[in-house]
Amino acid sequence: MTNAMELYQMLPKTNCKKCGKTSCMAFAVALMARELTPEDCPPLKEESKYKESYEKICEIFKPSEGATETGLIVHEDLCFGCGNCVVACPPNVANDPYGVGSGNAPRNVHKLVLTIEDGIVKAQNLGECRRFGKNKILCNGCIVTCPVEAIEFV
Protein backbone atom coordinates (compact mmCIF):
# COMPACT_ATOMS: atom_id res chain seq x y z
CA MET A 1 0.00 0.00 0.00
CA THR A 2 1.15 3.46 -0.82
CA ASN A 3 1.69 6.36 1.59
CA ALA A 4 0.49 9.97 1.62
CA MET A 5 3.77 11.27 0.18
CA GLU A 6 3.51 9.02 -2.86
CA LEU A 7 -0.04 10.15 -3.42
CA TYR A 8 1.03 13.78 -3.10
CA GLN A 9 3.60 13.31 -5.86
CA MET A 10 0.79 12.36 -8.23
CA LEU A 11 -1.46 15.31 -7.32
CA PRO A 12 -1.45 18.70 -9.16
CA LYS A 13 0.47 20.28 -6.19
CA THR A 14 -1.17 23.67 -6.90
CA ASN A 15 -2.87 23.98 -3.49
CA CYS A 16 -5.99 25.30 -5.27
CA LYS A 17 -8.18 24.39 -2.25
CA LYS A 18 -11.04 23.29 -4.54
CA CYS A 19 -11.30 20.05 -2.66
CA GLY A 20 -12.00 21.89 0.57
CA LYS A 21 -8.60 21.07 2.08
CA THR A 22 -5.96 23.68 2.67
CA SER A 23 -3.27 22.04 0.57
CA CYS A 24 -2.59 19.17 -1.76
CA MET A 25 -0.68 17.44 1.01
CA ALA A 26 -3.74 17.66 3.26
CA PHE A 27 -5.79 16.19 0.43
CA ALA A 28 -3.31 13.31 0.12
CA VAL A 29 -3.63 12.58 3.84
CA ALA A 30 -7.42 12.72 3.57
CA LEU A 31 -7.22 10.29 0.64
CA MET A 32 -5.16 7.89 2.72
CA ALA A 33 -7.67 8.10 5.54
CA ARG A 34 -10.44 7.51 3.02
CA GLU A 35 -12.21 10.69 4.04
CA LEU A 36 -12.12 11.83 0.43
CA THR A 37 -11.95 10.07 -2.92
CA PRO A 38 -9.83 10.94 -6.00
CA GLU A 39 -12.96 12.46 -7.59
CA ASP A 40 -12.99 15.16 -4.92
CA CYS A 41 -10.04 16.88 -6.61
CA PRO A 42 -11.62 18.72 -9.60
CA PRO A 43 -8.38 19.58 -11.48
CA LEU A 44 -7.13 16.04 -11.17
CA LYS A 45 -10.36 14.68 -12.54
CA GLU A 46 -11.01 17.20 -15.27
CA GLU A 47 -7.71 18.43 -16.65
CA SER A 48 -6.26 16.17 -19.30
CA LYS A 49 -2.65 16.67 -18.22
CA TYR A 50 -3.38 14.87 -14.94
CA LYS A 51 -5.27 12.05 -16.66
CA GLU A 52 -2.49 9.52 -16.15
CA SER A 53 -2.06 10.39 -12.48
CA TYR A 54 -5.82 10.29 -11.94
CA GLU A 55 -6.07 6.78 -13.38
CA LYS A 56 -3.13 5.65 -11.30
CA ILE A 57 -4.64 6.96 -8.08
CA CYS A 58 -8.00 5.42 -8.92
CA GLU A 59 -6.21 2.11 -9.50
CA ILE A 60 -4.62 2.31 -6.05
CA PHE A 61 -7.96 2.77 -4.35
CA LYS A 62 -9.80 0.24 -6.47
CA PRO A 63 -9.19 -2.92 -4.40
CA SER A 64 -10.78 -1.28 -1.42
CA GLU A 65 -14.06 -0.67 -3.21
CA GLY A 66 -15.39 -4.01 -2.00
CA ALA A 67 -14.28 -3.16 1.50
CA THR A 68 -16.49 -1.80 4.22
CA GLU A 69 -16.32 1.73 5.62
CA THR A 70 -13.55 0.75 7.98
CA GLY A 71 -11.57 -0.92 5.22
CA LEU A 72 -12.31 -4.38 6.54
CA ILE A 73 -12.22 -7.14 3.96
CA VAL A 74 -13.19 -10.74 4.63
CA HIS A 75 -11.63 -13.30 2.34
CA GLU A 76 -14.55 -15.67 2.24
CA ASP A 77 -12.58 -18.41 0.54
CA LEU A 78 -10.13 -18.55 3.45
CA CYS A 79 -12.48 -18.14 6.42
CA PHE A 80 -13.74 -21.35 7.99
CA GLY A 81 -15.91 -19.86 10.67
CA CYS A 82 -13.88 -20.67 13.79
CA GLY A 83 -15.25 -17.49 15.36
CA ASN A 84 -12.00 -16.42 17.02
CA CYS A 85 -12.43 -12.88 15.69
CA VAL A 86 -16.05 -12.76 16.83
CA VAL A 87 -15.10 -13.63 20.40
CA ALA A 88 -11.96 -11.51 20.49
CA CYS A 89 -13.43 -8.33 18.92
CA PRO A 90 -13.48 -5.71 21.74
CA PRO A 91 -16.76 -3.99 20.75
CA ASN A 92 -18.39 -7.42 20.40
CA VAL A 93 -17.33 -8.31 23.94
CA ALA A 94 -18.44 -4.95 25.30
CA ASN A 95 -21.85 -5.11 23.62
CA ASP A 96 -22.59 -8.78 24.29
CA PRO A 97 -20.44 -10.08 27.16
CA TYR A 98 -22.56 -13.13 27.96
CA GLY A 99 -23.22 -14.01 24.33
CA VAL A 100 -20.27 -13.85 21.97
CA GLY A 101 -17.94 -12.51 24.68
CA SER A 102 -18.29 -15.82 26.48
CA GLY A 103 -18.00 -17.89 23.32
CA ASN A 104 -21.73 -18.49 22.94
CA ALA A 105 -24.25 -17.62 20.26
CA PRO A 106 -24.93 -13.87 19.87
CA ARG A 107 -27.67 -12.47 22.07
CA ASN A 108 -27.59 -8.95 20.74
CA VAL A 109 -26.97 -9.16 16.99
CA HIS A 110 -27.85 -5.52 16.35
CA LYS A 111 -24.73 -4.20 18.00
CA LEU A 112 -22.20 -6.80 16.90
CA VAL A 113 -19.50 -6.04 14.39
CA LEU A 114 -18.67 -9.62 13.48
CA THR A 115 -20.93 -12.67 13.39
CA ILE A 116 -20.71 -16.07 11.76
CA GLU A 117 -23.25 -16.87 9.09
CA ASP A 118 -23.16 -20.11 7.12
CA GLY A 119 -19.67 -20.83 8.38
CA ILE A 120 -18.18 -17.54 7.22
CA VAL A 121 -17.61 -14.34 9.17
CA LYS A 122 -19.82 -11.38 8.27
CA ALA A 123 -19.02 -7.78 9.11
CA GLN A 124 -21.85 -5.40 9.96
CA ASN A 125 -22.68 -2.46 12.28
CA LEU A 126 -19.30 -0.97 11.44
CA GLY A 127 -20.18 2.12 13.43
CA GLU A 128 -19.23 -0.01 16.46
CA CYS A 129 -15.82 -1.03 15.07
CA ARG A 130 -12.91 0.63 16.83
CA ARG A 131 -11.45 1.57 13.46
CA PHE A 132 -14.48 3.69 12.61
CA GLY A 133 -15.10 7.37 13.05
CA LYS A 134 -13.12 10.29 14.40
CA ASN A 135 -11.57 8.58 17.42
CA LYS A 136 -10.52 5.48 15.59
CA ILE A 137 -7.57 3.43 16.72
CA LEU A 138 -5.67 0.77 14.83
CA CYS A 139 -7.29 -2.14 16.66
CA ASN A 140 -6.19 -5.49 15.26
CA GLY A 141 -8.11 -7.90 17.48
CA CYS A 142 -9.71 -9.72 14.60
CA ILE A 143 -6.54 -9.97 12.52
CA VAL A 144 -4.14 -11.44 15.08
CA THR A 145 -6.63 -14.07 16.18
CA CYS A 146 -7.35 -15.36 12.68
CA PRO A 147 -5.43 -18.56 11.96
CA VAL A 148 -5.77 -18.21 8.18
CA GLU A 149 -5.45 -14.44 7.61
CA ALA A 150 -8.99 -14.22 6.28
CA ILE A 151 -9.50 -10.68 7.60
CA GLU A 152 -7.59 -7.74 6.23
CA PHE A 153 -7.77 -3.98 6.59
CA VAL A 154 -6.91 -1.88 3.57
Added chain:
Amino acid sequence: MEKNYYVCTGCGLLCDDIEVESEKNIVNKVYTACRVGVAHMKEAKGEANFRVDNKPVDEATAIREAASILKNAKNPLIFGLGTSTDETQKLAIELARKTSATLDDTSSFCLGPLVEALIQDKVKTCTLDDVRNKADVIIFWGADPSDSHPRHLSKYSYFPRGSEKQRGWEEERTAIAIDIRKSHTAKICGNYFFQIPPEGDTEFIDALIAALSGKLPKTSYNYPPKKILELANILKGAKFGVIFAGLGLIYSLENLEPVFRLMKALNEKANFHLIPMVGHYNMRGFNENLFAETGYVNSVKFENGMVKHGPEYSVVESLKAKTVDAALIIGSDPLSSLPRSVSKNLLEIPVISMDPCETLTSKHAKVYINTAISGVESGGSATRMDGTKVNFKPVIETAHLSDEAILKKIMEAL
Protein backbone atom coordinates in the same frame (compact mmCIF):
# COMPACT_ATOMS: atom_id res chain seq x y z
CA MET B 1 -37.01 -13.78 23.46
CA GLU B 2 -35.86 -17.31 24.11
CA LYS B 3 -34.12 -18.58 21.03
CA ASN B 4 -34.30 -22.07 19.66
CA TYR B 5 -30.80 -23.48 19.66
CA TYR B 6 -29.69 -26.73 18.08
CA VAL B 7 -26.69 -28.92 18.75
CA CYS B 8 -24.16 -29.42 15.98
CA THR B 9 -22.88 -32.98 15.71
CA GLY B 10 -20.13 -32.17 13.26
CA CYS B 11 -17.29 -32.94 15.67
CA GLY B 12 -16.52 -33.89 19.27
CA LEU B 13 -17.21 -30.38 20.48
CA LEU B 14 -21.02 -30.67 20.19
CA CYS B 15 -21.64 -26.90 20.03
CA ASP B 16 -25.06 -26.32 21.57
CA ASP B 17 -25.75 -22.77 20.40
CA ILE B 18 -26.49 -23.16 16.71
CA GLU B 19 -29.34 -21.27 15.12
CA VAL B 20 -30.86 -22.72 11.98
CA GLU B 21 -33.27 -21.29 9.44
CA SER B 22 -35.07 -24.01 7.57
CA GLU B 23 -37.98 -24.18 5.21
CA LYS B 24 -39.82 -27.28 4.02
CA ASN B 25 -37.26 -29.46 5.75
CA ILE B 26 -34.34 -27.93 3.91
CA VAL B 27 -31.72 -26.09 5.93
CA ASN B 28 -31.21 -22.64 4.44
CA LYS B 29 -29.05 -20.73 6.85
CA VAL B 30 -26.92 -21.76 9.79
CA TYR B 31 -25.70 -19.20 12.30
CA THR B 32 -22.74 -19.43 14.70
CA ALA B 33 -21.59 -22.82 13.42
CA CYS B 34 -18.22 -23.22 11.73
CA ARG B 35 -17.84 -24.39 8.17
CA VAL B 36 -17.64 -28.02 9.26
CA GLY B 37 -20.91 -27.67 11.11
CA VAL B 38 -22.63 -25.86 8.26
CA ALA B 39 -21.62 -28.57 5.78
CA HIS B 40 -22.86 -31.19 8.23
CA MET B 41 -26.20 -29.44 8.75
CA LYS B 42 -26.77 -28.95 5.05
CA GLU B 43 -25.82 -32.51 4.15
CA ALA B 44 -29.42 -33.73 4.28
CA LYS B 45 -30.70 -35.03 0.98
CA GLY B 46 -33.73 -36.58 -0.69
CA GLU B 47 -35.38 -39.93 -0.35
CA ALA B 48 -34.39 -42.96 1.62
CA ASN B 49 -32.13 -45.36 -0.16
CA PHE B 50 -31.69 -49.09 0.33
CA ARG B 51 -29.45 -51.24 -1.81
CA VAL B 52 -28.52 -54.91 -2.00
CA ASP B 53 -25.65 -55.81 -4.33
CA ASN B 54 -25.77 -52.22 -5.58
CA LYS B 55 -29.37 -52.61 -6.80
CA PRO B 56 -32.10 -50.48 -5.22
CA VAL B 57 -34.51 -52.50 -3.09
CA ASP B 58 -37.23 -51.73 -0.58
CA GLU B 59 -36.68 -51.37 3.12
CA ALA B 60 -37.95 -54.82 4.12
CA THR B 61 -35.63 -56.61 1.68
CA ALA B 62 -32.58 -54.68 2.85
CA ILE B 63 -33.34 -55.37 6.52
CA ARG B 64 -34.01 -59.07 5.78
CA GLU B 65 -30.75 -59.37 3.86
CA ALA B 66 -28.81 -57.62 6.63
CA ALA B 67 -30.33 -59.89 9.27
CA SER B 68 -29.51 -63.01 7.28
CA ILE B 69 -25.89 -61.93 6.85
CA LEU B 70 -25.57 -61.46 10.61
CA LYS B 71 -27.41 -64.73 11.30
CA ASN B 72 -25.18 -66.77 9.00
CA ALA B 73 -21.97 -65.28 10.29
CA LYS B 74 -20.07 -67.08 13.04
CA ASN B 75 -18.10 -64.04 14.08
CA PRO B 76 -19.45 -60.82 12.61
CA LEU B 77 -17.63 -57.55 13.13
CA ILE B 78 -19.63 -54.55 14.29
CA PHE B 79 -17.61 -51.41 13.73
CA GLY B 80 -18.11 -47.65 13.67
CA LEU B 81 -20.64 -45.99 15.98
CA GLY B 82 -18.49 -42.91 16.59
CA THR B 83 -21.17 -40.83 14.91
CA SER B 84 -24.16 -42.58 16.48
CA THR B 85 -26.23 -41.61 19.47
CA ASP B 86 -25.91 -43.25 22.88
CA GLU B 87 -29.19 -45.07 22.26
CA THR B 88 -27.89 -46.56 19.01
CA GLN B 89 -24.64 -47.58 20.66
CA LYS B 90 -26.46 -49.41 23.45
CA LEU B 91 -28.55 -51.25 20.85
CA ALA B 92 -25.41 -52.15 18.93
CA ILE B 93 -23.84 -53.59 22.08
CA GLU B 94 -26.97 -55.68 22.60
CA LEU B 95 -26.87 -56.79 18.97
CA ALA B 96 -23.21 -57.74 19.33
CA ARG B 97 -24.05 -59.81 22.39
CA LYS B 98 -26.86 -61.54 20.52
CA THR B 99 -24.80 -62.37 17.45
CA SER B 100 -21.55 -63.21 19.31
CA ALA B 101 -19.90 -60.42 17.42
CA THR B 102 -16.59 -58.65 17.61
CA LEU B 103 -17.36 -55.04 18.53
CA ASP B 104 -14.99 -52.15 18.03
CA ASP B 105 -14.91 -48.49 17.14
CA THR B 106 -12.31 -46.10 15.83
CA SER B 107 -10.95 -45.44 19.34
CA SER B 108 -8.92 -48.67 19.19
CA PHE B 109 -6.55 -46.93 16.82
CA CYS B 110 -6.89 -43.42 18.17
CA LEU B 111 -7.73 -42.01 21.60
CA GLY B 112 -9.20 -45.14 23.21
CA PRO B 113 -6.43 -45.74 25.78
CA LEU B 114 -6.61 -42.14 26.97
CA VAL B 115 -10.39 -42.18 27.38
CA GLU B 116 -10.04 -45.47 29.27
CA ALA B 117 -7.55 -43.85 31.64
CA LEU B 118 -9.98 -40.97 32.20
CA ILE B 119 -12.91 -43.31 32.85
CA GLN B 120 -10.77 -45.19 35.36
CA ASP B 121 -9.77 -41.92 37.04
CA LYS B 122 -6.08 -42.39 36.35
CA VAL B 123 -5.72 -38.81 35.13
CA LYS B 124 -7.26 -35.63 36.41
CA THR B 125 -9.72 -34.13 33.98
CA CYS B 126 -12.25 -31.30 33.86
CA THR B 127 -15.05 -30.10 31.64
CA LEU B 128 -14.75 -27.59 28.83
CA ASP B 129 -16.89 -25.16 30.82
CA ASP B 130 -14.27 -25.30 33.59
CA VAL B 131 -11.67 -24.50 30.95
CA ARG B 132 -13.63 -21.46 29.83
CA ASN B 133 -14.23 -20.24 33.35
CA LYS B 134 -10.89 -20.92 35.00
CA ALA B 135 -8.07 -22.08 32.74
CA ASP B 136 -4.98 -19.89 32.56
CA VAL B 137 -2.50 -22.19 30.82
CA ILE B 138 -3.74 -24.20 27.86
CA ILE B 139 -1.55 -26.68 26.00
CA PHE B 140 -2.46 -28.13 22.62
CA TRP B 141 -0.22 -31.17 22.32
CA GLY B 142 -0.22 -32.91 18.97
CA ALA B 143 -3.57 -31.36 18.24
CA ASP B 144 -4.71 -28.68 15.83
CA PRO B 145 -8.20 -27.69 16.95
CA SER B 146 -8.27 -24.77 14.51
CA ASP B 147 -8.64 -27.38 11.80
CA SER B 148 -10.21 -30.33 13.60
CA HIS B 149 -12.59 -28.55 16.00
CA PRO B 150 -12.76 -25.02 14.57
CA ARG B 151 -14.69 -23.46 17.46
CA HIS B 152 -12.55 -25.02 20.18
CA LEU B 153 -10.48 -21.91 20.84
CA SER B 154 -13.30 -19.44 20.41
CA LYS B 155 -15.98 -21.29 22.36
CA TYR B 156 -14.02 -22.79 25.23
CA SER B 157 -10.29 -22.87 25.42
CA TYR B 158 -8.68 -19.54 24.65
CA PHE B 159 -10.68 -16.50 23.57
CA PRO B 160 -13.94 -16.48 25.58
CA ARG B 161 -14.29 -14.71 28.88
CA GLY B 162 -15.33 -16.93 31.76
CA SER B 163 -16.59 -16.35 35.27
CA GLU B 164 -13.06 -16.24 36.71
CA LYS B 165 -11.33 -15.05 33.58
CA GLN B 166 -13.06 -11.82 32.69
CA ARG B 167 -10.19 -9.82 31.32
CA GLY B 168 -9.76 -11.97 28.29
CA TRP B 169 -7.16 -13.96 26.51
CA GLU B 170 -4.46 -11.30 26.10
CA GLU B 171 -4.01 -10.79 29.81
CA GLU B 172 -5.17 -13.91 31.56
CA ARG B 173 -4.55 -16.90 29.35
CA THR B 174 -1.46 -18.48 27.82
CA ALA B 175 -1.97 -20.87 24.91
CA ILE B 176 0.88 -23.23 24.12
CA ALA B 177 1.19 -25.50 21.11
CA ILE B 178 3.52 -28.48 21.02
CA ASP B 179 3.54 -30.01 17.58
CA ILE B 180 5.75 -31.27 14.79
CA ARG B 181 4.66 -28.57 12.38
CA LYS B 182 3.44 -25.02 12.55
CA SER B 183 -0.27 -25.70 12.50
CA HIS B 184 -3.00 -23.06 12.40
CA THR B 185 -3.34 -23.36 16.17
CA ALA B 186 0.41 -22.97 16.60
CA LYS B 187 0.18 -19.76 14.60
CA ILE B 188 -2.27 -18.34 17.14
CA CYS B 189 0.00 -19.43 20.00
CA GLY B 190 2.76 -17.25 18.54
CA ASN B 191 5.93 -17.42 20.64
CA TYR B 192 4.59 -20.29 22.69
CA PHE B 193 4.90 -22.75 19.86
CA PHE B 194 7.33 -25.59 20.55
CA GLN B 195 8.26 -27.51 17.45
CA ILE B 196 9.55 -31.00 18.10
CA PRO B 197 10.61 -33.70 15.63
CA PRO B 198 8.21 -36.57 14.85
CA GLU B 199 8.21 -39.16 17.67
CA GLY B 200 10.11 -36.71 19.84
CA ASP B 201 7.27 -36.47 22.36
CA THR B 202 8.56 -38.97 24.94
CA GLU B 203 11.93 -37.25 25.11
CA PHE B 204 10.28 -33.86 25.27
CA ILE B 205 8.08 -35.03 28.15
CA ASP B 206 11.13 -36.32 30.05
CA ALA B 207 13.03 -33.10 29.38
CA LEU B 208 10.05 -31.12 30.59
CA ILE B 209 9.79 -33.18 33.78
CA ALA B 210 13.51 -32.58 34.38
CA ALA B 211 13.03 -28.87 33.82
CA LEU B 212 10.09 -28.81 36.22
CA SER B 213 12.34 -30.07 38.99
CA GLY B 214 15.04 -27.59 38.11
CA LYS B 215 17.39 -29.93 36.22
CA LEU B 216 18.93 -29.20 32.86
CA PRO B 217 16.60 -30.59 30.17
CA LYS B 218 18.35 -32.69 27.56
CA THR B 219 17.03 -34.13 24.32
CA SER B 220 18.78 -36.13 21.60
CA TYR B 221 17.55 -33.60 19.04
CA ASN B 222 19.17 -30.77 20.99
CA TYR B 223 16.07 -28.77 21.75
CA PRO B 224 17.22 -25.44 23.25
CA PRO B 225 17.20 -26.08 27.04
CA LYS B 226 16.40 -22.43 27.63
CA LYS B 227 13.08 -22.76 25.82
CA ILE B 228 12.11 -25.88 27.77
CA LEU B 229 13.00 -24.16 31.06
CA GLU B 230 10.91 -21.19 30.00
CA LEU B 231 7.99 -23.54 29.27
CA ALA B 232 8.45 -25.30 32.62
CA ASN B 233 8.30 -21.96 34.39
CA ILE B 234 5.01 -21.07 32.73
CA LEU B 235 3.57 -24.46 33.63
CA LYS B 236 4.74 -24.20 37.23
CA GLY B 237 2.83 -20.96 37.64
CA ALA B 238 -0.45 -22.38 36.32
CA LYS B 239 -3.40 -22.11 38.66
CA PHE B 240 -5.63 -24.10 36.36
CA GLY B 241 -3.81 -25.78 33.50
CA VAL B 242 -5.24 -27.97 30.77
CA ILE B 243 -3.54 -30.27 28.30
CA PHE B 244 -5.54 -31.04 25.19
CA ALA B 245 -4.02 -34.29 23.99
CA GLY B 246 -4.41 -34.97 20.30
CA LEU B 247 -3.63 -37.88 18.07
CA GLY B 248 -0.17 -36.47 17.38
CA LEU B 249 0.80 -37.13 20.98
CA ILE B 250 -0.90 -40.52 21.27
CA TYR B 251 0.53 -41.88 18.00
CA SER B 252 4.08 -41.01 18.92
CA LEU B 253 3.97 -42.81 22.28
CA GLU B 254 4.31 -46.55 22.71
CA ASN B 255 2.12 -46.43 25.78
CA LEU B 256 0.58 -43.76 27.93
CA GLU B 257 3.09 -44.05 30.77
CA PRO B 258 4.98 -40.83 29.84
CA VAL B 259 1.70 -38.89 29.89
CA PHE B 260 0.88 -40.19 33.38
CA ARG B 261 4.41 -39.30 34.46
CA LEU B 262 4.06 -35.78 33.12
CA MET B 263 0.65 -35.26 34.71
CA LYS B 264 2.01 -36.44 38.06
CA ALA B 265 5.01 -34.11 37.84
CA LEU B 266 2.82 -31.19 36.79
CA ASN B 267 0.33 -31.76 39.57
CA GLU B 268 3.10 -31.74 42.15
CA LYS B 269 3.95 -28.17 41.17
CA ALA B 270 0.68 -26.86 39.78
CA ASN B 271 -2.87 -27.87 38.93
CA PHE B 272 -3.23 -29.64 35.60
CA HIS B 273 -6.04 -31.41 33.79
CA LEU B 274 -6.19 -33.44 30.62
CA ILE B 275 -8.88 -33.58 27.95
CA PRO B 276 -8.63 -35.82 24.87
CA MET B 277 -9.31 -34.15 21.51
CA VAL B 278 -12.03 -36.55 20.44
CA GLY B 279 -12.87 -36.20 16.77
CA HIS B 280 -16.12 -38.10 16.20
CA TYR B 281 -18.99 -36.56 18.05
CA ASN B 282 -19.81 -39.56 20.20
CA MET B 283 -16.67 -41.67 20.30
CA ARG B 284 -16.29 -40.97 24.00
CA GLY B 285 -19.92 -41.99 24.45
CA PHE B 286 -19.20 -45.36 22.87
CA ASN B 287 -16.23 -45.89 25.17
CA GLU B 288 -18.31 -45.02 28.21
CA ASN B 289 -21.32 -47.09 27.19
CA LEU B 290 -19.22 -50.15 26.44
CA PHE B 291 -17.26 -49.68 29.67
CA ALA B 292 -20.50 -49.59 31.64
CA GLU B 293 -21.64 -52.82 29.97
CA THR B 294 -18.44 -54.83 29.83
CA GLY B 295 -15.64 -53.06 31.67
CA TYR B 296 -13.71 -52.41 28.46
CA VAL B 297 -13.76 -49.37 26.21
CA ASN B 298 -13.28 -51.05 22.84
CA SER B 299 -12.05 -54.19 21.04
CA VAL B 300 -14.36 -56.75 22.62
CA LYS B 301 -15.68 -60.12 21.50
CA PHE B 302 -18.90 -61.55 22.87
CA GLU B 303 -19.02 -65.33 23.18
CA ASN B 304 -21.61 -67.44 25.01
CA GLY B 305 -22.49 -64.60 27.31
CA MET B 306 -18.82 -63.95 28.11
CA VAL B 307 -16.81 -60.91 27.05
CA LYS B 308 -13.28 -61.22 25.74
CA HIS B 309 -11.05 -58.23 25.30
CA GLY B 310 -7.71 -57.70 23.68
CA PRO B 311 -5.96 -56.06 20.77
CA GLU B 312 -6.73 -59.14 18.65
CA TYR B 313 -10.39 -58.09 18.72
CA SER B 314 -9.74 -54.61 17.40
CA VAL B 315 -10.94 -53.80 13.91
CA VAL B 316 -7.42 -53.70 12.49
CA GLU B 317 -6.19 -56.97 13.98
CA SER B 318 -9.37 -58.91 13.36
CA LEU B 319 -9.42 -57.87 9.72
CA LYS B 320 -5.72 -58.58 9.36
CA ALA B 321 -6.08 -62.06 10.84
CA LYS B 322 -9.33 -62.58 8.89
CA THR B 323 -11.08 -63.88 12.01
CA VAL B 324 -14.34 -62.12 11.17
CA ASP B 325 -16.68 -63.44 8.48
CA ALA B 326 -19.11 -60.54 8.06
CA ALA B 327 -19.18 -56.87 8.96
CA LEU B 328 -21.78 -54.36 10.03
CA ILE B 329 -20.30 -50.89 9.59
CA ILE B 330 -22.27 -48.09 11.18
CA GLY B 331 -21.45 -44.51 10.23
CA SER B 332 -17.85 -45.18 9.31
CA ASP B 333 -15.80 -45.64 6.18
CA PRO B 334 -12.99 -48.11 6.92
CA LEU B 335 -12.21 -48.70 3.25
CA SER B 336 -11.09 -45.09 3.04
CA SER B 337 -9.67 -44.60 6.51
CA LEU B 338 -7.79 -47.84 7.18
CA PRO B 339 -4.65 -48.89 5.32
CA ARG B 340 -5.42 -50.83 2.20
CA SER B 341 -3.50 -53.92 3.35
CA VAL B 342 -6.02 -54.18 6.21
CA SER B 343 -9.21 -52.87 4.65
CA LYS B 344 -8.95 -54.99 1.50
CA ASN B 345 -9.99 -57.98 3.60
CA LEU B 346 -13.37 -56.30 3.96
CA LEU B 347 -13.94 -56.95 0.25
CA GLU B 348 -13.85 -60.70 0.88
CA ILE B 349 -16.68 -60.77 3.42
CA PRO B 350 -20.30 -59.61 3.19
CA VAL B 351 -20.55 -56.05 4.47
CA ILE B 352 -23.60 -54.17 5.68
CA SER B 353 -23.04 -50.43 5.55
CA MET B 354 -25.29 -48.04 7.45
CA ASP B 355 -24.34 -44.47 6.66
CA PRO B 356 -26.02 -41.17 5.88
CA CYS B 357 -23.48 -40.58 3.12
CA GLU B 358 -22.34 -42.53 0.13
CA THR B 359 -18.82 -43.73 0.98
CA LEU B 360 -16.26 -46.05 -0.53
CA THR B 361 -17.36 -48.68 1.98
CA SER B 362 -21.04 -48.25 1.10
CA LYS B 363 -20.25 -48.65 -2.61
CA HIS B 364 -18.59 -52.00 -1.96
CA ALA B 365 -21.11 -53.19 0.61
CA LYS B 366 -23.48 -56.06 -0.02
CA VAL B 367 -26.23 -54.22 1.81
CA TYR B 368 -26.33 -50.44 2.01
CA ILE B 369 -28.86 -48.66 4.18
CA ASN B 370 -29.02 -44.90 3.99
CA THR B 371 -29.66 -43.58 7.48
CA ALA B 372 -30.73 -40.25 8.89
CA ILE B 373 -27.94 -37.89 9.90
CA SER B 374 -28.00 -38.01 13.66
CA GLY B 375 -28.19 -34.56 15.13
CA VAL B 376 -29.73 -33.13 11.96
CA GLU B 377 -32.46 -35.55 10.96
CA SER B 378 -32.76 -37.53 14.18
CA GLY B 379 -32.25 -36.74 17.83
CA GLY B 380 -30.74 -38.49 20.80
CA SER B 381 -27.96 -37.98 23.29
CA ALA B 382 -24.19 -38.03 23.07
CA THR B 383 -21.08 -37.46 25.14
CA ARG B 384 -18.87 -34.47 24.43
CA MET B 385 -15.08 -34.81 24.36
CA ASP B 386 -14.88 -33.81 28.03
CA GLY B 387 -17.47 -36.37 29.17
CA THR B 388 -20.46 -34.03 29.42
CA LYS B 389 -23.78 -35.49 28.28
CA VAL B 390 -25.55 -33.48 25.60
CA ASN B 391 -29.11 -34.10 24.41
CA PHE B 392 -30.18 -32.98 21.00
CA LYS B 393 -33.27 -32.87 18.85
CA PRO B 394 -33.60 -33.15 15.09
CA VAL B 395 -33.37 -29.94 13.06
CA ILE B 396 -35.54 -31.14 10.19
CA GLU B 397 -37.89 -34.02 9.50
CA THR B 398 -36.90 -36.76 7.15
CA ALA B 399 -38.06 -39.91 5.40
CA HIS B 400 -34.82 -41.61 6.42
CA LEU B 401 -34.83 -43.98 9.34
CA SER B 402 -32.38 -43.27 12.12
CA ASP B 403 -29.69 -45.89 12.68
CA GLU B 404 -31.39 -46.64 15.99
CA ALA B 405 -34.65 -47.54 14.22
CA ILE B 406 -32.81 -49.66 11.67
CA LEU B 407 -30.86 -51.56 14.32
CA LYS B 408 -34.16 -52.24 16.11
CA LYS B 409 -35.65 -53.64 12.90
CA ILE B 410 -32.60 -55.79 12.23
CA MET B 411 -32.81 -57.17 15.75
CA GLU B 412 -36.50 -57.96 15.29
CA ALA B 413 -35.70 -59.71 12.03
CA LEU B 414 -33.10 -61.80 13.83
